[in-house]
Amino acid sequence: MTRHFSTAAFLVATVSGLAFGPALAQDARWVQLEAHREFDDALERAQEYQQSIGNVSGFQLPSDWYALALGPFETDTDAFAVRRQLRAERTIPADAFVSNGENYGARFFPTAGTAVAPQALPDADPAPEPEPLVVAEPEPEPEETLGEARASERLLDRDQRADLQIALQWFGYYTQRIDAAFGGGTRRSMAGWQADKGYDDTGVLTTRQRAELLAEYQGELAALGMQTIRDEDAGIEIALPLAMVEFDRHEAPFSHFPSKDDSGVQVLLLSQPGNQATLFGLYEIMQTLEIVPLEGARERRSNSFTLTGQNDELRSHTFAQFRNGQIKGYTLVWTPDRDDQMARVLPMMEDSFSTFGGTLPESTGQASQVARSALLAGLSVRRxxxxxxxxxxxxxxxxxxxxxxxxxxxxxxxxxxxxxxxxxxxxxxxxxxxxxxxxxxxxxxxxxxxxxxxxxxxxxxxxxxxxxxxxxxxxxxxxxxxxxxxxxxxxxxxxxxxxxxxxxxxxxxxxxxxxxxxxxxxxxxxxxxxxxxxxxxxxxxxxxxxxxxxxxxxxxxxxxxxxxxxxxxxxxxxxxxxxxxxx
Structure with a gap:
C-alpha cells in the first residue's frame, strides 16, 4: 500500500528532537533554505517559514550573512527525503541544499530555545491538546541504478551540468574548462569523486550523489564567504573570501583588505594611473614587499605581470595589467595552512576580476623613482x-x-x-x-x-x-x-x-x-x-x-x-x- 504523508507529519517523522534550541548535534544534517545579508530580512523570512512548515532555525555564517535551515536531521537520508518532498510541493526554494552545518555560527532564531508560534486570536478558547501523531518512518529510498542515474542526468539543463563541473573543479577533480558537456574529462572526474567517497566509480552521478556534491560545494563557499565586491573608487570588481578578509581603507595605490578573525589571509587591490614603464617599475618594486617572498615564479609580459612568492611562513600571488593608461590588479596573501582553500579561491578571483571607471588618486611616488614610502604606503618592505x-x-x-x-x-x-x-x-x-x-x-x-x-x-x-x-x-x-x-x-x-x-x-x-x-x-x-x-x-x-x-x-x-x-x-x-x- 502506498503511504502518503503531509509535510507536517513528514517532518515529525524525520526531524530529531533537537530542532528548537539545544546545541547542534555534531553529525546532524540540515536543509539550508536560503541566506540573507541583512539580519532583519533573515528574521522576517525565518518567521514566515516557521509558520508555514516549522522546525526552522537561523544561524550566522562566517561571512556575516544569515542562513535559514530546516532540521536538524539524524541522517543524510532523512535530510534528502525532506528536501525532495518540500521541493516537490514548491514549499522551499529549488536551490535548497543539504548541509552538515559546520559553518553555522550563533543561532539567532528561534530565541531562548523556544519555537515561534503564530499569535492566538483574542478571546479565543484555548486549543485542545493534539493527540500524539504516530507515523511510521519512511523507508530509505534505494540508490539509483546506472540506467536510472543516466536517465535522471539527461533531465539536467545546461546550468545544472555546469554547476556540477564547477563543484568538481573546486574539489580538484575536474581540470578542464567549464563547458557543461559531460565528456571524458568530466566522466573521469566524477569517477574519481565517487571512488574517494566509497561509491561505485561509474562516472555517472546519481541524483543523491549530485545533491551531495553540490551541498559540499555550497558549504565550502559559505565557509569562505565568497562574494563579488565592486570597489567604485578603485574601479575593480572581483570575488573575495569575505569570511576571511574585510575592507579597511584606500591608501593609493591600494585598497586594503586585511585578515578577518586572524584568518592569515589578506587581499590588496591595485589601482593607479600609469604607463608601461610604471608597470615595469611596479613589477620590481612589488618584489621588495615582505608579503611577496623571494622564492616563486615570476612572469612579466608587455602589458601585465604575475608574481608568486612562498616561504615557510607565507604565500602570495600578485597579478597586474596595464590598459588604457591604467594599472589594475590584485594580491592574495595567505599562510601555508590555507594552501588547499586558496588553491580554490585564487581561480575564482582570477575568473571574476574585471575593471571599470577610473583609478585611485595618484600617489606622490612614481614606480621609476625611489618612492617606496609613498608608493607602498601602509605595507612593510624589505630593506x-x-x-x-x-x-x-x-x-x-x-x-x-x-x-x-x-x-x-x-x-x-x-x-x-x-x-x-x-x-x-x-x-x-x-x-x-x-x-x-x-x-x-x-x-x-x-x-x-x-x-x-x-x-x-x-x-x-x-x-x-x-x-x-x-x-x-x-x-x-x-x-x-x-x-x-x-x-x-x-x-x-x-x-x-x-x-x-x-x-x-x-x-x-x-x-x-x-x-x-x-x-x-x-x-x-x-x-x-x-x-x-x-x-x-x-x-x-x-x-x-x-x-x-x-x-x-x-x-x-x-x-x-x-x-x-x-x-x-x-x-x-x-x-x-x-x-x-x-x-
Missing part, C-alpha cells in the same frame, strides 16, 4: 643590505657605480625598481658597469669632460647621502684639489669635500656641467685616518678608457657648452640613481 649611488651613462639606462657597491650581492637594483646585472668591473679604479635587465629611458645621462680639469675649480657631487631614505639625490659642494692619488696613482682626482657613504658612486660635476669623475671615497690606509674632507674620484679619462675596453659607449660634453647652476641641479637629479645591494 636592502646597503645602498650607494650611481649614474646613467647612456640612453638605455646603463649605469656606472663603484665596484664595492655591488660586491657580494645576490641581487642589485637601480632605484629599487629595476634589477640589474654587473657587466664589467675594475677593482683598481673601483668601477662597475650595471646593465638593467629591462632597457630604460632615462631623462638624462652623463656627458664626460675632455682634457685636464683645472685645479681649484668648484665641484658638485650628486648622491644619495642618506641611502634609501630620500627619493632624490643630495648635492654636496667642494673643490678639485689635485690630480693623482696620494702615491702618484694615475686616473684619480683628489677632492676637498665631506661626503657620506651613500654618496659613493655618484657623479662629480665641473662648473660647466660636465662629469669630471665618479666619487670613490677614501682609500683604505693601514694605521692612518685621512681628514673627512679628503676624498677621491676616478677621473673622466680613466672612466672612458675603462668603458671603451669593455665595449660600453660614452659621450663627452661639447666644447663651449655651459650648464647654468639651476639646470645642473635638475640634470643631477635626473641622471643620478640609487644602487642597492640585496642579500
Amino acid at each position: 636592502p643590505e646597503y645602498s650607494r649611488s650611481g649614474f646613467y651613462i647612456d640612453a638605455t639606462g646603463t649605469t656606472l657605480t663603484t665596484a664595492q657597491a655591488v660586491a657580494q650581492c645576490d641581487r642589485v637594483t637601480i632605484d629599487e625598481a629595476y634589477t640589474a646585472r654587473v657587466r664589467a668591473v675594475d677593482e683598481a679604479l673601483n668601477l662597475a658597469v650595471l646593465e638593467p635587465e629591462t632597457p630604460l629611458v632615462p631623462l638624462a645621462f652623463a656627458q664626460f669632460a675632455e682634457g685636464d680639469a683645472p685645479l681649484g675649480q668648484e665641484i658638485t657631487i650628486s648622491g644619495f647621502s642618506f641611502e634609501d631614505m630620500l627619493t632624490r639625490p643630495v648635492l654636496t659642494f667642494g673643490r678639485l684639489d689635485a690630480t693623482g692619488g696620494l702615491n702618484g696613482e694615475d686616473g684619480v682626482l683628489r677632492l676637498n669635500a665631506t661626503v657620506e657613504q651613500g654618496d659613493l658612486g655618484g657623479p662629480v660635476f665641473g662648473a660647466n656641467g660636465a662629469v669630471l669623475g665618479l666619487l670613490s671615497g677614501q682609500p683604505e690606509l693601514a694605521n692612518r685616518q685621512l681628514p673627512p674632507e679628503v676624498n677621491f674620484a676616478a677621473s673622466a679619462q680613466a672612466i672612458r678608457e675603462f668603458l671603451g675596453a669593455n665595449g660600453v659607449s660614452s659621450g663627452t660634453l661639447r666644447a663651449g657648452v655651459t650648464v647654468p647652476p639651476e639646470h645642473l641641479t635638475r640634470i643631477a637629479g635626473d641622471l643620478t640613481v640609487l644602487v642597492s645591494c640585496w642579500n
Whole structure:
C-alpha cells in the first residue's frame, strides 16, 4: 500500500528532537533554505517559514550573512527525503541544499530555545491538546541504478551540468574548462569523486550523489564567504573570501583588505594611473614587499605581470595589467595552512576580476623613482643590505657605480625598481658597469669632460647621502684639489669635500656641467685616518678608457657648452640613481 504523508507529519517523522534550541548535534544534517545579508530580512523570512512548515532555525555564517535551515536531521537520508518532498510541493526554494552545518555560527532564531508560534486570536478558547501523531518512518529510498542515474542526468539543463563541473573543479577533480558537456574529462572526474567517497566509480552521478556534491560545494563557499565586491573608487570588481578578509581603507595605490578573525589571509587591490614603464617599475618594486617572498615564479609580459612568492611562513600571488593608461590588479596573501582553500579561491578571483571607471588618486611616488614610502604606503618592505649611488651613462639606462657597491650581492637594483646585472668591473679604479635587465629611458645621462680639469675649480657631487631614505639625490659642494692619488696613482682626482657613504658612486660635476669623475671615497690606509674632507674620484679619462675596453659607449660634453647652476641641479637629479645591494 502506498503511504502518503503531509509535510507536517513528514517532518515529525524525520526531524530529531533537537530542532528548537539545544546545541547542534555534531553529525546532524540540515536543509539550508536560503541566506540573507541583512539580519532583519533573515528574521522576517525565518518567521514566515516557521509558520508555514516549522522546525526552522537561523544561524550566522562566517561571512556575516544569515542562513535559514530546516532540521536538524539524524541522517543524510532523512535530510534528502525532506528536501525532495518540500521541493516537490514548491514549499522551499529549488536551490535548497543539504548541509552538515559546520559553518553555522550563533543561532539567532528561534530565541531562548523556544519555537515561534503564530499569535492566538483574542478571546479565543484555548486549543485542545493534539493527540500524539504516530507515523511510521519512511523507508530509505534505494540508490539509483546506472540506467536510472543516466536517465535522471539527461533531465539536467545546461546550468545544472555546469554547476556540477564547477563543484568538481573546486574539489580538484575536474581540470578542464567549464563547458557543461559531460565528456571524458568530466566522466573521469566524477569517477574519481565517487571512488574517494566509497561509491561505485561509474562516472555517472546519481541524483543523491549530485545533491551531495553540490551541498559540499555550497558549504565550502559559505565557509569562505565568497562574494563579488565592486570597489567604485578603485574601479575593480572581483570575488573575495569575505569570511576571511574585510575592507579597511584606500591608501593609493591600494585598497586594503586585511585578515578577518586572524584568518592569515589578506587581499590588496591595485589601482593607479600609469604607463608601461610604471608597470615595469611596479613589477620590481612589488618584489621588495615582505608579503611577496623571494622564492616563486615570476612572469612579466608587455602589458601585465604575475608574481608568486612562498616561504615557510607565507604565500602570495600578485597579478597586474596595464590598459588604457591604467594599472589594475590584485594580491592574495595567505599562510601555508590555507594552501588547499586558496588553491580554490585564487581561480575564482582570477575568473571574476574585471575593471571599470577610473583609478585611485595618484600617489606622490612614481614606480621609476625611489618612492617606496609613498608608493607602498601602509605595507612593510624589505630593506636592502646597503645602498650607494650611481649614474646613467647612456640612453638605455646603463649605469656606472663603484665596484664595492655591488660586491657580494645576490641581487642589485637601480632605484629599487629595476634589477640589474654587473657587466664589467675594475677593482683598481673601483668601477662597475650595471646593465638593467629591462632597457630604460632615462631623462638624462652623463656627458664626460675632455682634457685636464683645472685645479681649484668648484665641484658638485650628486648622491644619495642618506641611502634609501630620500627619493632624490643630495648635492654636496667642494673643490678639485689635485690630480693623482696620494702615491702618484694615475686616473684619480683628489677632492676637498665631506661626503657620506651613500654618496659613493655618484657623479662629480665641473662648473660647466660636465662629469669630471665618479666619487670613490677614501682609500683604505693601514694605521692612518685621512681628514673627512679628503676624498677621491676616478677621473673622466680613466672612466672612458675603462668603458671603451669593455665595449660600453660614452659621450663627452661639447666644447663651449655651459650648464647654468639651476639646470645642473635638475640634470643631477635626473641622471643620478640609487644602487642597492640585496642579500
